[in-house]
Amino acid sequence: MHEVDTAPVSLHRVLGPLGVLFLTFSALSPVFSVYISGDVVLHMAGTGAAIAFLVGGIAAAILALLYAEVGAAFPGAGGVYPSLNALLGPFMSFPYIVMMLPISLGQIAFAALGLADYVRVLAPAAPYLPLAFASLAAATFIAVLNIRHGAVVTGIFLAVEAVALAILVGLAIAHPVRSLPELLAHPVNLDHGAMKPPSIFILGLATVSGVWTCGGASWALYFAEEMTEARRKIGRVIAWTGVIASLTIAAPMILMLMSVPDPRTILAAEAPFAAFLKERAGPAVAALVSVGVAGAIFNSMVASIMAFSRYLYATGRDGVWPAAINRLVGVLNSRLRSPLNACLILAVASGFMALAGERAILVLISGNVADYLLISLALFVGRRRGLTGQDYRAPLHPLVPIFGLAVTALSIVADWLDPDAGRPSIIILISLFLGALAYYHFRLRQAAKAWRIGGAEIA
Numbered sequence: 251m252h253e254v255d256t257a258p259v260s261l262h263r264v265l266g267p268l269g270v271l272f273l274t275f276s277a278l279s280p281v282f283s284v285y286i287s288g289d290v291v292l293h294m295a296g297t298g299a300a301i302a303f304l305v306g307g308i309a310a311a312i313l314a315l316l317y318a319e320v321g322a323a324f325p326g327a328g329g330v331y332p333s334l335n336a337l338l339g340p341f342m343s344f345p346y347i348v349m350m351l352p353i354s355l356g357q358i359a360f361a362a363l364g365l366a367d368y369v370r371v372l373a374p375a376a377p378y379l380p381l382a383f384a385s386l387a388a389a390t391f392i393a394v395l396n397i398r399h400g401a402v403v404t405g406i407f408l409a410v411e412a413v414a415l416a417i418l419v420g421l422a423i424a425h426p427v428r429s430l431p432e433l434l435a436h437p438v439n440l441d442h443g444a445m446k447p448p449s450i451f452i453l454g455l456a457t458v459s460g461v462w463t464c465g466g467a468s469w470a471l472y473f474a475e476e477m478t479e480a481r482r483k484i485g486r487v488i489a490w491t492g493v494i495a496s497l498t499i500a501a502p503m504i505l506m507l508m509s510v511p512d513p514r515t516i517l518a519a520e521a522p523f524a525a526f527l528k529e530r531a532g533p534a535v536a537a538l539v540s541v542g543v544a545g546a547i548f549n550s551m552v553a554s555i556m557a558f559s560r561y562l563y564a565t566g567r568d569g570v571w572p573a574a575i576n577r578l579v580g581v582l583n584s585r586l587r588s589p590l591n592a593c594l595i596l597a598v599a600s601g602f603m604a605l606a607g608e609r610a611i612l613v614l615i616s617g618n619v620a621d622y623l624l625i626s627l628a629l630f631v632g633r634r635r636g637l638t639g640q641d642y643r644a645p646l647h648p649l650v651p652i653f654g655l656a657v658t659a660l661s662i663v664a665d666w667l668d669p670d671a672g673r674p675s676i677i678i679l680i681s682l683f684l685g686a687l688a689y690y691h692f693r694l695r696q697a698a699k700a701w702r703i704g705g706a707e708i709a
Contacts, residue, residue, distance in 0.1 A: 276404035276553035278466025281546035295456035296439025306460020307496035314467035314492025315644040322485030322642035325474035328564030337628040345686035354558040359603035390597040393555035407549035414542035422505035467491040472557035485642020563589035617675025626654030
């Protein structure tokens with residue numbers, strides 16, 4: 251690793267809290283979480299999904315406080331990487347950087363393939379891979395724009411997402427058939443044609459899924475270096491995002507289950523939320539909302555490419571890679587003031603990743619348990635050394651990082667008990683992390699002294 255020359259231009263600090271909020275919600279995509287991930291949890295736990303999303307939403311809001319405190323102390327374009335490097339050192343941050351590279355490519359590729367799947371439901375004759383590649387190219391075209399223009403475009407798509415959620419919530423509120431206490435006290439699941447209570451084990455797995463589904467407030471950190479007064483404002487933005495995201499994702503799930511006359515019909519459907527809309531509002535409204543869901547997936551792709559390109563740019567700018575790679579990814583386009591090279595590299599690499607198929611990608615990305623573990627440890631170190639808590643301070647310390655460690659443990663157990671995707675994923679990612687750790691120890695310890703963490707220097 252060698253230092254990279256100083257970039258001729260810097261990221262443009264033009265975003266206020268609302269702009270960062272739009273980009274963050276576009277990346278975490280409440281509509282995608284409800285209509286796509288929500289279907290998965292419904293098939294897993296039946297009406298117990300209400301418990302999973304209620305508990306998971308509360309947990310996700312609490313965990314957002316971890317990112318709020320450490321992110322406010324080190325608000326760089328690399329997401330949590332500047333915080334991990336400053337608090338835990340490159341010995342921990344380098345393996346995290348290496349592990350996040352395939353995960354970021356996998357998330358973008360998975361979204362492209364998911365969008366192709368969804369469009370083919372509306373237009374079965376549409377070609378699968380060409381559709382995924384076309385959506386990836388279109389998303390990249392928007393992602394390379396100046397951050398202001400990107401925020402405007404994603405904000406427009408976000409408004410469409412809000413309409414899709416509002417339709418669902420409105421239909422659910424208009425026809426309640428059971429109370430919240432009744433729903434939570436008597437969960438049922440469709441098991442081989444019979445309605446049975448889900449086991450505590452299944453509810454536990456679903457709740458872990460609910461945590462990840464309702465999470466995502468940390469996306470804000472990728473745009474922190476383009477936010478005015480980031481140190482003073484970003485912590486509150488992340489904390490409030492955690493609360494709002496949990497509400498907007500958990501509430502539609504709970505309200506829908508409170509209004510379903512016969513849960514059996516919804517749980518038997520391949521796409522429960524689409525079935526609910528078709529039953530309550532007719533096929534025309536269901537089709538209209540489906541278009542909105544497709545738009546939400548595309549919007550998430552745009553925001554994800556924008557976010558991960560800033561992560562890749564930050565690692566190159568800070569000198570993490572060999573000099574040739576640093577010069578390639580660690581620069582900004584002088585006119586757009588965006589990481590154009592990093593965006594294009596991500597798009598091409600994600601396209602190749604898409605060729606592996608959804609199943610292989612899911613195996614790769616589903617076992618990421620490092621985030622909550624490392625950020626919890628970083629907060630312990632930051633508080634002890636007095637490096638965090640000046641600009642934003644998570645309450646009830648040390649309960650929040652202890653909670654983060656507990657969620658990590660539960661996630662590891664949940665992944666290990668999933669032999670199809672979770673277990674192989676966690677083995678692959680832990681192996682990758684440990685391999686990068688060993689490489690750092692034997693080859694990079696001296697070179698890492700040349701890293702220049704830009705996020706630690708910005709005000």
